[in-house]
Amino acid sequence: MSGFIAFAKKEIMHIKRDPIIIFFCLVLPCIQLLLLGFAIDFDVRHVSTAVVDQSHSRESRELLDKLHNTQYLDITSYNLSRHEALRRLDKSECKIVIVIPPDYARTLKAQALVDGSDAQVSQRVVAALRNLYTADAAQTALRYRQLPQVNASILYNPAAKTNIFMLPGLIGIILQIITIVLTALSIVKEKEQGTMEQVTVSPVSIMGMMLGKIMPYAVMALCEVQIILYVSWLIFDLHIKGSWLQLMIMTIPFLMTTLSLGIFISTLANNQGQAFMMVIMIMLPSILLSGFVFPTENLPLPLQMVSQIVPVTHYLLILRGVIIRGVGILELWQPTCVLLGMAAILIIVATQKFRQQVV
Amino acid sequence: MNTRKNAIEIRNLYKKFGSFTAVNDLSFDVSQGQIFGFLGPNGSGKSTTIRMLCGLLAPSSGTAIVNGYDVGRQSRDVKRSIGYMSQAFGLYKDLTVAENLSFYGSLYGLRGSELRRRTEFVVEVTNIKRFLDRDAGKLSGGWKQRLALATALIHDPPIIFLDEPTAGIDPVARRSLWDLLFELSGQGKTLFVTTHYMDEAERCDYIAYIYNSRLMTKGTPRELKDNPLVKPADLKRFSLAVSQPSLALKALKEYQKLKDATLVEAELHLLAPLDVSEEAVIQFLRDRGFSVSGCRSIEPSLEDVFVTLTKEIERQEAGK
Numbered sequence: 309m310s311g312f313i314a315f316a317k318k319e320i321m322h323i324k325r326d327p328i329i330i331f332f333c334l335v336l337p338c339i340q341l342l343l344l345g346f347a348i349d350f351d352v353r354h355v356s357t358a359v360v361d362q363s364h365s366r367e368s369r370e371l372l373d374k375l376h377n378t379q380y381l382d383i384t385s386y387n388l389s390r391h392e393a394l395r396r397l398d399k400s401e402c403k404i405v406i407v408i409p410p411d412y413a414r415t416l417k418a419q420a421l422v423d424g425s426d427a428q429v430s431q432r433v434v435a436a437l438r439n440l441y442t443a444d445a446a447q448t449a450l451r452y453r454q455l456p457q458v459n460a461s462i463l464y465n466p467a468a469k470t471n472i473f474m475l476p477g478l479i480g481i482i483l484q485i486i487t488i489v490l491t492a493l494s495i496v497k498e499k500e501q502g503t504m505e506q507v508t509v510s511p512v513s514i515m516g517m518m519l520g521k522i523m524p525y526a527v528m529a530l531c532e533v534q535i536i537l538y539v540s541w542l543i544f545d546l547h548i549k550g551s552w553l554q555l556m557i558m559t560i561p562f563l564m565t566t567l568s569l570g571i572f573i574s575t576l577a578n579n580q581g582q583a584f585m586m587v588i589m590i591m592l593p594s595i596l597l598s599g600f601v602f603p604t605e606n607l608p609l610p611l612q613m614v615s616q617i618v619p620v621t622h623y624l625l626i627l628r629g630v631i632i633r634g635v636g637i638l639e640l641w642q643p644t645c646v647l648l649g650m651a652a653i654l655i656i657v658a659t660q661k662f663r664q665q666v667v
Numbered sequence: 668m669n670t671r672k673n674a675i676e677i678r679n680l681y682k683k684f685g686s687f688t689a690v691n692d693l694s695f696d697v698s699q700g701q702i703f704g705f706l707g708p709n710g711s712g713k714s715t716t717i718r719m720l721c722g723l724l725a726p727s728s729g730t731a732i733v734n735g736y737d738v739g740r741q742s743r744d745v746k747r748s749i750g751y752m753s754q755a756f757g758l759y760k761d762l763t764v765a766e767n768l769s770f771y772g773s774l775y776g777l778r779g780s781e782l783r784r785r786t787e788f789v790v791e792v793t794n795i796k797r798f799l800d801r802d803a804g805k806l807s808g809g810w811k812q813r814l815a816l817a818t819a820l821i822h823d824p825p826i827i828f829l830d831e832p833t834a835g836i837d838p839v840a841r842r843s844l845w846d847l848l849f850e851l852s853g854q855g856k857t858l859f860v861t862t863h864y865m866d867e868a869e870r871c872d873y874i875a876y877i878y879n880s881r882l883m884t885k886g887t888p889r890e891l892k893d894n895p896l897v898k899p900a901d902l903k904r905f906s907l908a909v910s911q912p913s914l915a916l917k918a919l920k921e922y923q924k925l926k927d928a929t930l931v932e933a934e935l936h937l938l939a940p941l942d943v944s945e946e947a948v949i950q951f952l953r954d955r956g957f958s959v960s961g962c963r964s965i966e967p968s969l970e971d972v973f974v975t976l977t978k979e980i981e982r983q984e985a986g987k
Contacts, residue, residue, distance in 0.1 A: 321762060510746060
C-alpha cells in the first residue's frame with residue numbers, strides 16, 4: 309500500500325487547484341437538479357384522456373369543463389363504455405380514463421384511472437386532480453355544498469405514488485457521472501503528461517497508487533450525495549423516509565462499481581478525449597435503460613436484460629426504496645448483493661488491466 | 668583487471684514481443700561512476716532495454732543485474748536503486764517545484780526531516796531554489812529538465828537513467844546540464860544516458876550503440892574511432908576548406924576514387940584511398956572553378972563511426 313497517502317494528498321492538491329473540477333462537482337449537480345426538477349412541470353400538458361360519463365348530468369359536464377380547463381388533460385373521446393375505455397388505456401391509446409358514475413350528481417365523486425408507467429406524467433396528473441378545486445374551493449363548495457372529488461388510482465406502477473420520483477434517481481446518475489469521469493480523466497491525464505511513466509519507475513505499489521488516486525473522488529462523491537439530498541429537500545421538499553445511514557452504506561458498493569469503471573476506461577483510453585467518448589457510451593444506457601427515465605418493466609425483453617447489467621439500475625432500486633418508500637436492507641438486500649457482486653468483478657478486472665498497462 | 672564494481676551487468680539479454688525480437692542478445696557492463704552513452708536509432712530497442720533495466724519489463728531470457736539486483740526477480744529493489752529522467756517532462760504541471768519534489772520523495776518513502784534534508788540537497792545541486800514556489804508547468808525547458816533531474820535524485824540513487832535529457836532545450840541549458848552530469852559522475856553516480864546528439868556522445872566515458880535490436884559496437888569514444896572498419900589502414904581522412912562547399916560536394920560525386928564525402932562546419936570531410944593525393948583532389952576542384960584555402964588530415968568523428976558501421980551491417984545483410 310506504499311504511496312497511498314502520497315497519491316491521495318497529491319490528488320487533493322490537483323482538485324483544489326482546478327476550478328473546473330470544483331464547478332463540475334458542486335455547481336453542475338445543482339443545475340441538473342433544478343433543470344430536472346422543474347422540467348417535470350413543463351413537460352406534462354395535454355395528456356390524452358378518455359371519458360366514461362355514466363351520469364350525463366349538469367354536474368358531470370361542469371366537471372369535464374373544469375378538467376379540460378386545467379390543460380393537463382386533452383379529452384380525446386367522450387361517452388365510451390367502461391370496458392372500451394380500459395381497453396384503450398391498456399393499449400396506451402390514452403393515459404387517463406375518467407369514470408363518472410351514474411350517481412355523480414348526488415355523490416360528486418368521480419374516479420380517474422391513471423397509467424402509472426410514465427411516472428412524471430402520472431404524478432402531475434394526480435396532483436392536478438387533487439387540486440382541481442383548490443383555487444375556487446369556497447365558491448364551488450357554496451354551489452355544491454361539498455367539493456367534487458376525483459379519486460385517482462394509478463394502474464401498472466403503484467410505486468409512482470410519490471411527489472417526486474426523479475430526484476432520487478438523479479443522485480445515482482450524478483454520482484455515476486462524477487465518479488467515472490473524474491477517476492478516468494485523472495488517470496488518463498497522468499498517461500498523457502508522462503507522469504505515469506515517472507511514477508512507475510518508483511517502488512510504489514500499484515494498489516496503493518490506484519486507491520490513493522480514487523479515494524478523494526469517492527469521498528467527494530459521498531459529499532455530493534449530501535448536497536443533492538439537501539437541495540432536493542430545500543427546493544422540492546424531498547424527505548428521506550428511510551435511514552440515511554443505510555442509504556450511505558448501500559451507496560458504497562455502487563461507488564465501487566463506478567470507480568472501477570473509471571479505472572477500466574482509463575486503461576483503454578490513451579487521451580482525455582477518448583476517455584470522454586467512452587464515458588458517454590456508458591452514460592447513455594445508464595440514463596435510458598436503468599429505469600431513471602423509463603420504467604424497466606416497459607422495456608422490450610432484450611433491453612430489460614441489458615438494463616440488469618447496468619449498475620445504476622440496481623442502485624436506483626436502493627435509492628427509491630430508501631428515500632421514497634422508506635424500506636431498508638431487509639427489503640433491498642437483493643440489489644445490494646447484485647451491486648457487491650458487480651463491484652467485485654469490476655475491481656478485479658480493472659486492477660488486472662491497470663497492472664498490465666503499467667508494467 | 669577491472670577493479671571498479673559494475674553498476675550494471677547485462678548478459679545475453681533478450682526481449683521478445685510475440686514473434687518480434689525487440690532486444691536481441693545484448694551483453695555489456697556499465698561500471699560505477701561512468702557516464703554511459705546508450706545510442707542507436709529510434710525503434711532499435713533502446714527504450715525496451717531501458718524499461719527492462721528499470722524493472723518495468725521482465726526479460727524474455729538472459730540476465731540484467733542493476734546495482735546487484737536482478738531486474739526480473741527483484742524489480743522493487745532495482746526501482747529503489749535507480750533514478751529516472753525521461754525526455755517527456757514527467758512532472759505535475761499544476762504543482763509547484765517544491766510539491767513535485769516532496770511528492771516524488773514520498774513515493775520513495777521519504778518523510779519528515781529526511782525528506783527535508785534530501786530536498787535541500789537536490790535543490791542545492793540543481794540550483795533550483797529560486798523557483799521552488801513556481802508551478803512546474805511555468806518553468807522554461809532547461810529548468811524543467813533540472814527539476815526532472817532533481818526528482819530523479821531525490822532518493823539518492825546510485826544509478827540514474829537519463830532518456831534524451833537534453834531533447835529540445837537551448838544550448839546554454841544543455842551545456843549547464845552536462846556540467847551537472849559531470850559533477851554527479853564525479854560524486855560516484857552512474858549515469859546511463861541516451862542521446863541523438865553526437866557531441867554529447869563524445870562526452871560519455873563509454874558508449875554502446877545498438878542497431879536493429881542488436882549491439883552494433885561498444886567502447887570508449889577513442890576505441891570506437893580506432894575501429895579498423897572506420898579507420899582502415901588503406902584509407903585516409905582529410906578535410907578541405909573550399910569556397911561554395913555544397914557545390915563542391917556535388918562536384919566531387921564525379922570523383923570516383925573517393926570512398927565518402929560529407930560537409931562538416933562548412934568544410935569537406937573526405938575519405939580516400941592512400942594512393943589518392945590531397946593535391947590531386949584540390950586540383951580537381953580548382954579545375955572546376957572552386958578555390959581551396961586549406962587542407963588538413965582529420966580523425967573520424969563518432970558520426971563517421973556509426974554511419975560506417977551501419978552501412979557495413981546493411982551491406983552484409985544485403986549480401987546474405
